[in-house]
Structures are given as structure tokens and as C-alpha cells.
Amino acid sequence: MSARAVDPVERAGGQAAMALPAAFVTFFLLIPLALTIVVSFWERAGFKLKPAFTLASYLEFLGGVRLLVLERSLVAAAISTAIGLAIAYPIAYYLARHVRRELARSVLFLFSVPFLVNYVIRTFAWTYLLGRTGPINAALLATGLTDASVDWLLFSDFSVQIGFVTSYMPFMVFPLWLSISGIDRRLTEASWILGANPWRTFLRITLPLSLPGIFAAAIFGFVGAFGDSAVPIILGGVGYQMIGNSITSTLDVLNYPLAAAMSSVVIVAMLALLGIWFLAFDLRSFLGKILRWRV
Amino acid sequence: MLFGQGISRRTLLRQSIVSAAALPLITRLSSQALAATKGTVQFADIGVGDPGGDWSKYTAASGYGVNLVAFGNAPSAILNVLIAGGGQGTYDIINIVGGMQKPLVENNLIDEIDTARMPNWAKDSFVQKFLAPGTPGFDFIGYDNKIYGVPTVIQGDSFAYLPEATGGELTSYGALFDPKFKGYVALEDNYTTAGQKTALYLKAAKLATINDPHDMTPGEIKAVVDFLIEKKKEGQFRVIWNSFEQSVGLLVNKEVYVMDCWEPMVFVANSKGVKAVYAKPAEGYLLWAMAAYIVKNPNRSKEQTDAAYALLDFMLGGWYGAKITSLRGYMTNPQAVDYAKANSGDFSADEAAKVEAITKGVEAKLAQGGTWQNRWPTNVETYESEWARFKAA
Numbered sequence: 001m002s003a004r005a006v007d008p009v010e011r012a013g014g015q016a017a018m019a020l021p022a023a024f025v026t027f028f029l030l031i032p033l034a035l036t037i038v039v040s041f042w043e044r045a046g047f048k049l050k051p052a053f054t055l056a057s058y059l060e061f062l063g064g065v066r067l068l069v070l071e072r073s074l075v076a077a078a079i080s081t082a083i084g085l086a087i088a089y090p091i092a093y094y095l096a097r098h099v100r101r102e103l104a105r106s107v108l109f110l111f112s113v114p115f116l117v118n119y120v121i122r123t124f125a126w127t128y129l130l131g132r133t134g135p136i137n138a139a140l141l142a143t144g145l146t147d148a149s150v151d152w153l154l155f156s157d158f159s160v161q162i163g164f165v166t167s168y169m170p171f172m173v174f175p176l177w178l179s180i181s182g183i184d185r186r187l188t189e190a191s192w193i194l195g196a197n198p199w200r201t202f203l204r205i206t207l208p209l210s211l212p213g214i215f216a217a218a219i220f221g222f223v224g225a226f227g228d229s230a231v232p233i234i235l236g237g238v239g240y241q242m243i244g245n246s247i248t249s250t251l252d253v254l255n256y257p258l259a260a261a262m263s264s265v266v267i268v269a270m271l272a273l274l275g276i277w278f279l280a281f282d283l284r285s286f287l288g289k290i291l292r293w294r295v
Numbered sequence: 296m297l298f299g300q301g302i303s304r305r306t307l308l309r310q311s312i313v314s315a316a317a318l319p320l321i322t323r324l325s326s327q328a329l330a331a332t333k334g335t336v337q338f339a340d341i342g343v344g345d346p347g348g349d350w351s352k353y354t355a356a357s358g359y360g361v362n363l364v365a366f367g368n369a370p371s372a373i374l375n376v377l378i379a380g381g382g383q384g385t386y387d388i389i390n391i392v393g394g395m396q397k398p399l400v401e402n403n404l405i406d407e408i409d410t411a412r413m414p415n416w417a418k419d420s421f422v423q424k425f426l427a428p429g430t431p432g433f434d435f436i437g438y439d440n441k442i443y444g445v446p447t448v449i450q451g452d453s454f455a456y457l458p459e460a461t462g463g464e465l466t467s468y469g470a471l472f473d474p475k476f477k478g479y480v481a482l483e484d485n486y487t488t489a490g491q492k493t494a495l496y497l498k499a500a501k502l503a504t505i506n507d508p509h510d511m512t513p514g515e516i517k518a519v520v521d522f523l524i525e526k527k528k529e530g531q532f533r534v535i536w537n538s539f540e541q542s543v544g545l546l547v548n549k550e551v552y553v554m555d556c557w558e559p560m561v562f563v564a565n566s567k568g569v570k571a572v573y574a575k576p577a578e579g580y581l582l583w584a585m586a587a588y589i590v591k592n593p594n595r596s597k598e599q600t601d602a603a604y605a606l607l608d609f610m611l612g613g614w615y616g617a618k619i620t621s622l623r624g625y626m627t628n629p630q631a632v633d634y635a636k637a638n639s640g641d642f643s644a645d646e647a648a649k650v651e652a653i654t655k656g657v658e659a660k661l662a663q664g665g666t667w668q669n670r671w672p673t674n675v676e677t678y679e680s681e682w683a684r685f686k687a688a
């Protein structure tokens with residue numbers, strides 16, 4: 001079968017259609033990112049910036065406490081991503097396999113309802129719920145489960161993870177549901193016919209085939225938590241910081257090269273994670289499912 | 296200190312809701328602005344300098360309206376808006392917590408103030424009393440022996456406590472570090488407020504050698520932060536707060552009993568039925584002032600500059616001062632008390648009494664002294680990096 005000849009006008013139209021998003025990405029994403037990286041090597045001269053090539057800002061970042069903040073940010077985001085996946089996957093699986101598609105869509109819509117409320121306000125609500133005099137502690141005391149308020153419910157790693165998971169887990173359900181619902185049911189039926197039990201079928205068929213969705217969900221959850229700056233401030237207690245908070249702090253003393261160096265390291269770290277994702281998984285296998293579903 | 300870390304999103308949202316609720320008022324005031332045929336002064340403010348949206352007295356006198364725009368107080372926010380955000384061409388006046396002259400002047404962002412153009416300047420005895428050249432207070436309005444800011448608010452900060460929980464009156468910043476209140480203490484996330492108050496305490500208690508809490512050496516800052524880290528590791532602090540709402544919630548929900556904060560938070564807590572007290576510490580207060588700056592704009596017309604000066608002069612006057620004191624709880628200028636008492640049409644007897652009490656209270660704080668906050672100390676970067684060490688510890 002011969003390939004259809006592409007009409008030059010159609011090709012030109014396609015290129016023109018691509019020009020706008022390409023220009024948008026270039027001007028509003030690539031150029032600012034490039035400038036950030038360039039400024040990270042500059043020097044400060046009073047309140048001005050002086051073009052140069054110095055690693056001073058990187059050395060200050062990598063040699064100080066801010067590196068600990070980066071490490072903590074990576075760990076906290078990874079933990080919240082893992083917790084989010086552990087919660088979102090069963091929900092998505094159930095919706096994809098055991099619920100009618102119309103009902104599943106309604107339930108998925110419900111997952112988006114919390115986002116109608118400003119997320120800072122939602123986060124503030126946790127301080128009331130988890131506080132020493134809040135309803136959860138009141139219930140624990142009333143039921144006799146504790147004889148004093150449980151302090152670690154708020155202003156702790158626990159409360160930060162609550163904030164992250166409730167903020168970003170709903171985002172993770174959508175790609176997981178999409179991925180699982182796109183798996184050909186004949187494959188799982190074949191596994192059953194060949195004698196595999198449900199657990200083995202899940203491990204050998206469903207889980208591997210839903211990996212693109214898992215990684216898409218992981219990216220959504222990880223990037224959201226990693227870049228969050230409100231949850232640590234509101235729920236984190238004594239100085240809990242994510243890297244975004246630390247970058248903001250350096251901007252307060254107008255140390256733009258240091259802020260740029262920190263941002264550049266973060267960008268590189270995130271690009272590395274995305275690179276691993278693209279290398280390990282064929283993005284088309286996920287996007288193809290989206291296209292099929294939309295059709 | 297107000298909005299030490301910039302206006303939070305929640306604050307912004309709340310202000311938006313309040314603004315929507317105030318639409319009828321805005322409509323009325325808009326008609327006043329329309330009546331101001333000569334033009335409009337663009338006034339950026341951090342949320343303290345708004346006299347309830349009522350600029351009618353200024354408009355009647357000058358023919359100009361005032362367009363008040365919310366503005367962040369963090370140094371980076373201020374500079375970014377003025378330099379990168381086109382703020383120099385947009386705003387005539389910015390009203391922020393003072394002490395930012397060094398970065399603002401050295402970046403050529405504000406004009407020197409010609410005090411002779413403001414008749415009320417000479418009547419403001421607070422300037423000579425508390426903000427005179429050669430004193431730490433001058434750093435809130437001046438730089439390099441020149442005046443750049445017009446003082447709109449003067450205040451002294453300490454800390455708040457819940458007397459029913461603490462078991463009585465607290466009269467020292469030592470309460471913030473007292474093991475008796477372990478786990479029930481909150482600090483502000485700001486090295487020039489919490490850091491300086493800690494330094495004031497350490498110096499008074501002779502726990503560290505600190506020459507001047509107003510402008511510490513790197514070694515002194517390190518000593519302060521080492522002390523704070525030690526206390527943090529002992530579990531002394533419950534939280535470091537970042538916004539007005541958050542800190543009010545801590546008091547109202549009795550999450551903490553002792554809190555380094557601003558006095559208006561106590562007013563709000565009291566209004567919600569919680570008995571909170573603003574301490575009168577023996578070590579003195581963290582003193583500070585707000586300053587209104589004229590934004591440097593070579594393209595501004597002479598008439599517009601005149602209108603900006605007229606607005607600054609209005610802000611030094613009795614009506615505006617009394618209004619801000621009444622609304623915000625901060626001392627403003629010496630004419631405020633007499634104006635409130637003499638103009639019962641504008642201020643009720645209760646409001647006049649409140650203005651007088653607040654003014655006398657702050658004057659007493661200033662008389663006692665303490666340390667003037669330093670928003671841009673000599674070693675500001677060491678302050679920031681050491682504070683980052685405290686938070687990361």
C-alpha cells in the first residue's frame with residue numbers, strides 16, 4: 001500500500017498551525033528558562049547583576065543548608081507521590097473495571113469538585129481539623145482513644161503529607177483511570193482462561209500495561225508536591241520548607257543569581273526525571289489511549 | 296510587621312471578596328473619583344493606608360482622586376513591581392513598611408522628599424521626636440541624610456499571650472523561650488522581627504554578646520540563630536507563622552499560648568472572644584514605621600507630582616491619621632488625637648478615645664525604647680542565610 005502524497009498546502013497549513021504553540025513555548029518557556037540558567041552564572045555588583053561566568057551561586061547552594069532543603073523536597077514529594085498512587089490506583093482500577101463508564105465519569109467529576117475551592121483555603125481548613133482543639137482531637141479525646149491532644153496531627157511531616165496527598169492525589173486518578181480503562185479486556189480474560197488467579201493476572205497483565213498511566217500520575221503528583229510552597233508554610237510547623245520556599249527567601253535579599261542557580265538545579269532534576277520517564281516508557285502508548293478514548 | 300512575607304493568596308482572595316461586598320461603596324466612591332476632574336493619584340499600599348476607601352476630603356481639597364492598589368511588602372515584590380513590572384510608570388506613591396531606602400534609592404526608584412511642600416510636615420512632632428536624623432528611627436524614612444519617606448504609621452511590637460493559659464502576666468521575651476510553654480510558642484517567619492526580638496532578649500538577659508540588635512554582625516546573628524536552633528530542637532516552638540490569618544488562628548484556636556506577633560492580631564482575637572494580651576516586655580519593643588515614598592518617574596507631570604505631594608500632606612493630617620489609627624490600631628501623627636476629639640461629626644467619642652489611647656500607648660512604647668527594626672541591615676544576606684539554617688535545622 002502506497003503512502004498518501006501530502007498536499008503542500010496541507011503541509012504548510014500544518015506547519016503554520018504548529019508555529020503558534022511553538023512560538024508560545026519558545027517565548028514563554030524556553031527563553032525564560034534559558035535566561036534563568038544564564039543569570040545563575042552571573043555576579044552581583046551591589047544591587048545590579050553583572051554578566052560573568054562564575055560558579056559561586058552553585059557552590060553556595062550545594063555547600064549550604066539549602067541543599068538539605070532540596071533533598072527534603074525530593075523525599076517529601078516522593079513519599080506523597082507513593083501515598084497518592086497507593087490511594088489513587090485502587091480508585092481508578094475500580095472505576096475502570098467495575099463501574100459503568102457514565103457513572104465513572106460522574107465520579108471523576110466529583111474528584112474535580114474540591115478544586116473549585118481555592119487550595120490555600122482548603123489547606124487552611126486542615127489546620128482547624130488537625131489542630132489541638134480541632135474536631136479530630138476532640139473525637140479522639142471523647143472516645144477515650146487518647147488522654148491528651150495528639151500534637152503530631154498538625155505542624156508535622158504527617159500534616160504536610162495530608163496536605164500534599166489531598167491536593168494532588170485527585171489529579172493522579174485521571175491518568176490512571178484512562179490507562180487502566182484502555183487495557184484490552186481480552187488480555188485479562190486470556191490470562192484467566194490460561195489458569196492465572198486474579199492477583200497473578202493483575203501483576204502480570206494489568207499492572208505492566210497500566211505503567212504509562214502510573215508514571216503520568218506520578219509526574220502529576222510529584223511535580224505538584226515538589227513545587228508546592230503553601231502546604232509546607234501552612235501545615236509544616238517550625239520552618240518546614242520545600243525548595244520553592246527557599247528560592248523565595250533568597251529573592252527577598254535580591255540574590256537573583258543564587259535563586260537562579262537553585263531554580264536551574266531544580267529544572268535539571270525535573271528534566272532528568274522526565275527523561276527517565278520518556279526513555280522507560282513510550283509516551284505514544286499513553287497518548288494513543290487518550291486519542292482512542294476521545295474518538 | 297505587616298505582610299512581612301508579602302500578601303498571601305488567601306489575603307488576596309479575602310480582599311477580593313471584601314471588595315465585591317463593598318461594590319456599592321466603590322460605586323459611590325467611583326462617582327467621587329469622577330468628580331475629581333483633574334486626575335488621579337496612583338497609590339500602592341500594603342493594606343494599612345486605606346482609610347476605608349474614603350478620599351473625599353483629599354479630593355475636595357485637591358481636585359484629584361486616589362486609585363489605591365494592593366501592593367506586596369516583601370523587598371523582592373516591591374523591587375520586581377517597580378523595575379520589571381512597570382511600576383515606575385504606574386504608581387505615584389507606594390506606602391510600605393519603611394527602611395527600604397537603600398535598595399530603592401540605589402536602584403533609582405524613589406525621589407527625595409521636599410518636606411517644604413507639605414505644610415503638615417512641620418506640625419508632625421513625631422518626626423523630630425522619633426525619626427530624627429542620627430537616630431535608628433531615621434532609617435525608616437531617610438537615607439544618606441536625605442528624606443525619602445513620609446511616615447504614615449509608627450508602632451512598637453512585642454508578643455501576645457493567653458493569660459488564662461500562661462497563668463498570669465508575661466513581661467519578658469523570655470516567655471517565648473521558657474520551657475514552661477514548650478510546644479506552645481509561635482514565632483513569625485521573619486529574621487528582622489523574630490530575629491531582632493530574640494537578639495533584644497539575649498542582650499538584656501546577658502545570654503549573648505550583642506552590641507546592637509538593630510544591626511548585628513555575622514557573629515552576632517549566628518549566636519542568635521544558634522540559640523533559636525537549640526530551642527527548636529528542644530521542641531519549644533509549635534510553628535513559624537507566615538500570614539495574618541494564620542497567626543490569628545493560632546491564638547483563637549489556642550494552638551499556642553505565647554506568640555511573637557503584631558498587636559492587631561490581639562485585637563482580632565479579642566473581637567472573637569478570646570482573651571489575649573499584648574505584652575509589655577521589660578526589654579522594650581521592636582519599633583518600626585511605615586513610609587510613603589514618591590516613585591521616581593521622569594515623565595510625571597508637574598501637576599501630578601503636586602497632587603502626589605498634596606496626598607502625602609493629607610496623610611500627615613489629622614483626619615487621615617485618626618482614621619487609620621481608628622481602623623488599624625496603629626499610631627499615625629500628632630494631629631490625629633486632637634482632630635478626632637474636635638470633630639464629632641467624623642469621629643464618635645468612643646473612636647476619639649480609642650485614637651487617643653492607641654496614640655498614648657505607642658508613645659509610651661517609643662519612650663521605653665527597645666530596638667528599631669532594620670529591614671535592610673548591613674549584613675542582610677547573612678540574616679537570610681542564617682534564618683534559612685534555623686528553618687532547615
